[in-house]
Amino acid sequence: MTNGDNTSELPESWSREHPHAAEILAVEVAIQDHPGQKLALRLRDLERIFTAWAGFSVGLGRLLEKCETHEPTITELVIRNVGDTSQRAAITTALDQATVAYVAGLGALIDHTRIVLKSQADEIQTEHADLLRSMTATVPAALFLAKLRTYVLHYVVAPWEFTAEQNGDTITAKVLLATDELLKIEWQAPVRSFIKLSGSQIHLSPLLNPYLNAMHSLTTSFIERCWQANARLFDEVDALVAKRNLLLSGGVTDGRDWAARVANMEENIKRAERGEMQVNFQTGRPFQMDPELEGHAP
Numbered sequence: 001m002t003n004g005d006n007t008s009e010l011p012e013s014w015s016r017e018h019p020h021a022a023e024i025l026a027v028e029v030a031i032q033d034h035p036g037q038k039l040a041l042r043l044r045d046l047e048r049i050f051t052a053w054a055g056f057s058v059g060l061g062r063l064l065e066k067c068e069t070h071e072p073t074i075t076e077l078v079i080r081n082v083g084d085t086s087q088r089a090a091i092t093t094a095l096d097q098a099t100v101a102y103v104a105g106l107g108a109l110i111d112h113t114r115i116v117l118k119s120q121a122d123e124i125q126t127e128h129a130d131l132l133r134s135m136t137a138t139v140p141a142a143l144f145l146a147k148l149r150t151y152v153l154h155y156v157v158a159p160w161e162f163t164a165e166q167n168g169d170t171i172t173a174k175v176l177l178a179t180d181e182l183l184k185i186e187w188q189a190p191v192r193s194f195i196k197l198s199g200s201q202i203h204l205s206p207l208l209n210p211y212l213n214a215m216h217s218l219t220t221s222f223i224e225r226c227w228q229a230n231a232r233l234f235d236e237v238d239a240l241v242a243k244r245n246l247l248l249s250g251g252v253t254d255g256r257d258w259a260a261r262v263a264n265m266e267e268n269i270k271r272a273e274r275g276e277m278q279v280n281f282q283t284g285r286p287f288q289m290d291p292e293l294e295g296h297a298p
Contacts, residue, residue: 027244034240036233042116043223049112050219053105057212060098064205067091067162067175074173078164095175096157103149110146113219116226124229128222136190139214141207144194147187154185161201176201 031037066073076087117125136142152158159181164173179195179202187195195202227234272278277286 024244024247027240027247031237031240031244034233034237036230036235036237039116039119039226039230040234040237042112042119043226046109046112046116046219046223049105049109050216053102053109054212054216056098056101056105057208060102061205061208063094063098064175064208067095068173068205071171074164074171078162078173092160095160099158100152103152106146107149109215109219113222117222120226121229124225127225128218131218131221135214135218139210140194142211142214143188143191144202145207145211147191150187151182151185174203175205176203 067077068074073091076085077091080088117128148158159178161176161178162173163176164171179198179200182195182202183192
């Protein structure tokens with residue numbers, strides 16, 4: 001598959017010294033301009049954005065879990081309402097930070113997916129739209145979480161509310177969003193309906209994992225479909241990369257066997273340490289010693 005190299009020009013020393021510098025530069029330009037290379041970079045970026053957002057989702061989930069199950073945190077967040085409330089302010093700030101990161105990352109994931117989607121065939125766009133509709137139907141909070149960034153962009157912070165209850169020796173809490181505050185801005189009809197049906201408050205933590213799992217399935221299936229549907233483009237880029245590598249290596253390798261070559265070099269180091277003959281990668285046989293040196297071998 002394409003290697004993602006986006007070098008725009010060769011170092012000056014190469015242009016002076018390498019016998020194929022002009023050809024290499026021409027191939028580099030062809031690689032960068034090829035639609036397959038551009039799509040490959042987009043798909044890899046999309047993978048990175050999903051991974052980043054997934055991390056934000058897990059981080060927000062863990063913070064909410066601590067707020068709802070860790071007694072010292074619950075005490076500061078819910079019970080202590082007089083005196084020094086600086087810890088409550090610090091916890092609320094942490095929630096704000098985690099939420100802003102979550103919605104911003106999700107927005108980047110959604111926007112970047114749309115960019116890639118626009119470059120794909122109608123068939124893939126239809127498939128993705130169908131999968132998205134299915135996902136939002138089976139994960140009721142999906143549209144709400146996707147649009148929560150609109151509220152955060154308008155009001156900067158989420159409308160937090162906190163409650164706690166004691167059962168025997170155990171105290172638990174809930175981190176909630178006030179729906180009357182959320183409804184002060186315009187929402188798409190399905191999102192507005194979800195907010196209203198949630199009652200006076202939305203319990204955020206139970207919504208995160210189902211949506212994360214659904215977005216993982218949706219995003220990975222979309223990326224895999226793009227790799228499959230555009231295989232011809234990626235093969236063309238691979239051929240250009242192989243041509244460049246052959247020029248760079250003086251015809252020794254096109255790069256496809258690089259991992260095996262590195263493994264052979266590492267094994268040869270171990271062979272040398274054991275006092276064994278090193279193995280020629282190309283022939284698979286031990287290197288033959290120069291006859292003139294055989295009599296001087298230790």
